[in-house]
Amino acid sequence: MFIVSFPYALLQGGYWTLLSITVVAAICTHTSRIIVKCLYEDDACGNQVRVRRSYVDIANRVWGPNFGGVLLTLAQVIELFMTCILYILVSGELLHGCFRSRDISLATWTVISTVPLLPCVFLQSIRRVSYLSFWCTVTHMIINVIIVVYCFTQVSRWHWDQMPVEINIWEFPISLGIIVFSYTSQIFVPTLEGSMRDPKRFTRVLYCTHISATVIKSLFAYVCFLTWGKETMEVITNNLKQPGFKIAVDLVLVLKALLSYPLPYFATVEIIEQECLNPQSPFCIPSCINDQRKLKPWTVVIRVLLVIASMLLAVFLPHFSTLMGLVGSFTGTMLSLVCPCYFYLHIHGGRLYWYEKLVNWVILFLGVAVGGTGMYYSGLALHHAMNDNPSLITTVNITELGY
Template structure:
């Protein structure tokens, strides 16, 4: 879904953003494969068997059950809830961009969008969520095709000179965070591999899907930026020239974002209930579901409260791309870069060749550097944006309704 901000990432990072899209894809493909490798071990007869089922299981094995699972669960919950927040915020951004003269501010559009998401509190089946996600994907591919076709109609006007060659330290970390956030699939990789009909094809699947993702994202980002140049907005559909065209595309995007919300929301709810609401003595809080499988009243209230929290955070931090960069800089780099390599080294150290160890260590160092730099500069940029200032302190600005375009 967040590919709509990739042209904006090129605005912030230039050619380096395109390089990051490809390089981060390679790293995440590698860390996904080594994370799955951590799920397996050899028995006393030398047979390879699956001894762990999830990311949390691997963390428990390395850090202990009292600490490991909790750390990874917190990171996963942050990642999933922030994804929900971004979906809500994206809905508000898109509707506000479609009807700028309607007299309704961004916060109000976010609240209206959230009202449509309240039924998510009653979801209990992943089957219903999966069908929504399927049709969202179909709609999204159609919209992407429409935007790309439009961009190619402007090929003679493409602004090659607008792509910067140097790295702007104030904006590139935002761009990098957006890229990292878009590749954070490690949460789901162990489950995916465990449910494959032929797990031996997992490595091949990872290679081809990441190649396809990197190629499409890089081309979409480049083509989108070349079409609109320095005027590229945080959500590229708001750059379309015809207001009716913008409205149609944005409304479809809003529908897609609303239907995409249930998946991360449902996953976050399951993790929270599994971690904190299994009843005593396993957990401090009682179960949210009764003996016949129905949600308890207070369980529904808790789920509704979670939806409201995502709305409030979306209202208080109304800067889609910068927030995405900040999130990606922290949870994204930990989940996708640092922890898989660290776990791999701890579990497989004596079985790895020296260059495999060296590459894992390099990725850990890169991940920690990206996290530190990205969080600092994205955080600074977010503070400046909330103040109505440009993200780069060395650029002049004209505040527009307290927002930075």
């Protein structure tokens, strides 16, 4: 959902935003690649052998199982579960905006948008999740094409002279956070690489996806900004004035949000079940799957409760999106920028050249700076939101869509 706020990010940073999109993509490609390298060790013959399965296994290797595993598991579950809540929240808000005249409350639309997500409790394979993610990508491309084509129909009215050169120091840090979070895939990297038929092609896939994402995001943001200039809103679909056209686009966005939900939901369930099924875990429970490879009834109940919990938090916590931005500024940058570089330096640092070490240390400190800045501005927005200060409404909306 973050891409709909990219044009507004250009309003805050101009060409610096476009540069940030490219630089962040390059950094996140690097951190995803080194996370995969941390899964492997050299055997006695010098061959690469996959000795770890997950991000948590890497943390256990560096920090020990009593601290590393618990910390990384907690951070991953928080980030993934909050992402699930965000998709439900955004779906409800979009439906409420489309049918505001029906006199149905936002809470009711949030509940309605959750109903199609209940079948997610039966997901057991990353392959099925990937099918849903594929159709999520299709709807994503449909939105891009529709809006970009509309923008090109307005080319005679483009605002070439309104692209800012300076940076809005108060809002650009949050826009930068949107850009960083839009590339966060490090949590899923070990599972995706391990599920490939030919893991050796993972690096090629990583480069192709990040390059294409950078081109699409930059083109979308630039074209949309030229179309509306300084009138660009936080959510670019709000700039569409034709009611029927806007409703159609928002409904496709709802479909995209709902199709985005299964991946973080499945990852959350998988992490929790793996941790609980670990014999060394104090929360060890019996297997969740019976002899016929089907989920046990109590497992289905727990998964349903997880969906309901994400819905209730989206409905009843009034400033949850801002709080999520605060927590996400920490977990997102730590899991995507700081931890990969730190783990890589710890595990393979003895074999790296000095310039490779320097690159990873620079990214590590950059992640700390971006995370700290995002936490400050998100915390400021949360403080004002809790005190019902309307001047921070713009910041709150950007934060919730960015994360």
